[in-house]
Amino acid sequence: MIGRRARTLLAATVLACCCAAAWAHQFHVGITDVSFNARTGSTEIVHTYMTDDIDALLANLYQRQFDLTQPEHEAVLRKYIEKRFWMRSADSQRLPIRWVGLRVGAESVVIYQEIENTPLSKTAAIHDEVLTDFIAEQSNTVTLHGKDMITTLIFERKNPDQGVR
Numbered sequence: 732m733i734g735r736r737a738r739t740l741l742a743a744t745v746l747a748c749c750c751a752a753a754w755a756h757q758f759h760v761g762i763t764d765v766s767f768n769a770r771t772g773s774t775e776i777v778h779t780y781m782t783d784d785i786d787a788l789l790a791n792l793y794q795r796q797f798d799l800t801q802p803e804h805e806a807v808l809r810k811y812i813e814k815r816f817w818m819r820s821a822d823s824q825r826l827p828i829r830w831v832g833l834r835v836g837a838e839s840v841v842i843y844q845e846i847e848n849t850p851l852s853k854t855a856a857i858h859d860e861v862l863t864d865f866i867a868e869q870s871n872t873v874t875l876h877g878k879d880m881i882t883t884l885i886f887e888r889k890n891p892d893q894g895v896r
């Protein structure tokens with residue numbers, strides 16, 4: 732039998748853990764790095780989102796749980812990402828972003844894409860509304876690593892489109 736003091740301590744510990752978990756996830760952010768790989772001649776795109784946010788999004792959209800390690804479940808996320816993130820050339824044409832794959836961890840989902848045989852300099856504008864359509868406080872940071880420059884753009888619900896130059 733647990734004594735009153737032990738129960739109080741246990742309850743306080745559980746409450747502290749719950750509060751810490753809730754506090755730790757007050758920020759809803761996505762981080763995307765875009766860079767040119769001279770070896771392959773392609774522009775590489777790496778997105779990182781919080782696993783909890785992706786899980787909540789998919790559960791909200793489809794009223795069921797997903798296991799992103801399953802190819803058919805990954806395809807659902809892929810469809811969502813491709814509708815909400817794209818890059819355009821100077822003539823306003825969408826650049827052909829190819830899905831490479833993803834890595835799912837307890838804390839983050841990392842998505843890999845590329846634009847084959849295309850230098851980063853061909854990018855004139857970016858559209859990013861990943862998770863901003865679901866979480867009002869979502870903020871997505873896109874950092875472009877060019878030949879002689881690094882540019883960081885911040886996308887929120889009110890500004891899903893931005894020019895690169």
